[in-house]
Amino acid sequence: MNDHDKRDFLAGLEAEVDALMRGETTRRTFITRFGQMTGMLAASGPILGLMTDWALAQQKLELADAGSPLGQAQAAAMKASMEGPADGSAFRAVEAAKTHSGVTLNMTYEVGLQALDPRNFSGPMWEQLTGMKSNVVELSNPDQYSKAVAEHIAGSGAYDVLDISPAWTPSLADGGVIAPLDDYIAKYMNPADLEDYHPLYKALPTYKGKIWGFFDDGDMFALYYRKDIFEDPKMVEAYQAKFNAKLAPPKTWEEYAQIAQFITDQMAPNVYGAGHFRKAGSPGNQFDFLQQYRANGGKLFGDDMKAGLVSDAGVKTLQNMIAANAASIPGNNELDAVSLWAAFLTGKVAMIYSWPPSGRMAANYSQSATAINFIPQSQIAGKVGYAVVPGNPEHATGFNKALSADSANPEAAYLFMQWVCSPPVSLARCMLPYALRDPYRISHFKSELYGALFPSAKEYLSNLNSSANVGLLDPIMPGAQDYFLSIDRMCTAVWAGADPKASLETAAAEWNETTDRLGVDSQKAFYTEFLKLPGATADNTVEKLGMAVTL
Structure with missing residues (x-):
């Protein structure tokens, strides 16, 4: 995309954000244009070569600027892989993998930006180090589950390495789709690498006493807010006068709605207090409800595995969410995550809570990569503060790397997984601006x-570390997606005016139907396993279990 096209796109994007705030129906246009931009990301050949900071040219990797933090991290990953230390997981994986030179690994990745890492960075580096090639299969998030199951049933051996949601681990393990890694870990891995995981994430690939993958993506929600607004003397004075309290990042959801409404009242239409991705299927509704509901003392299931949604905690959660919606930008209930980012980056919103790329985008770091230039340049760089989401933030999905049980090259696939998730290599991958x-x-x-x-x-x-200390996990059990969709439908109905308690009753009935369909006793066993994990409830967060990480 040339500079002229870039300017036109950014100008059009800002206009569409403004139109959304006026309540005009421009989202279809925005998403179409966004799709055009992201469609380019999946292209191959010359277009892909132009879009990446890394390229495989004449079998020699070209690193980022050696003096930059990213360049130094990439160089450190390469050094650890080639020179050691000898007991390092990266070095041990590379040395063992050289015997598999010439093998091609087929690996699934979520379509779009996620796939740029193995296409442009980790895949080419692995080939340079070991002679093993990689074939990246881009799939939509639902297809990352369904295609893996279908290929297993067909016995095709189509995949070697699977990117999966932690919620899918029990189903895929019991279904024989993925294989345990314990024997490979004992043979090849430095045990210290397992202790380097934050305690919230360490146990996520563990099921029935075995390890079924490596956790690989800390999708922790956090609060991002405009420091310049929260520290403005006039705003501080006005808030103190009205509420006899200091204007500061909220600690409760009641404070959150109150502060958002105050900012909206003071600054709209130029700036609104908050924004959320409430569009059906976004999937912000499910994550937001789950984090607030459990922070409010709500239980997902009773001892009899009946849904616990119809409760004071459920009603309170929906009422708090309604209040937050009322304090937010016009069009709030039609925003998805990307359009919310656009509103925040262009200075239209004072507070959002979302995934970690929010912070990198707000600082204009992500936009330093050509591949992500469809995201507008941040107009709030240097003005953004970070805080823990009120109560308990949601770890909203994430990814595990899992070994396909049908892989024709299981050891080679495992070694790639160990290498790519090792401390030095995973650090460089997490620092990529475009991934x-x-x-x-x-x-x-x-x-x-x-x-x-x-x-x-x-x-x-x-702040991401502090958020993980008190973070909550998505339910990890069969049927999780069905439970999530019920929450999404419930919230969407409430935003349209449905009665909160009646909507909770409908969602609870759907949950009970899902549980009955999958088997009450079976689901109870899965739920019992889930409750053992740090972060399964607000009562057993990493912090409350005495395992909090202090930096």
């Missing part, structure tokens, strides 16, 4: 190189 892998290792949060990516990167990393 969407987010920090998840303790060494990521402590990294001086990551902390130098942009001026407030250290504070950004510290």
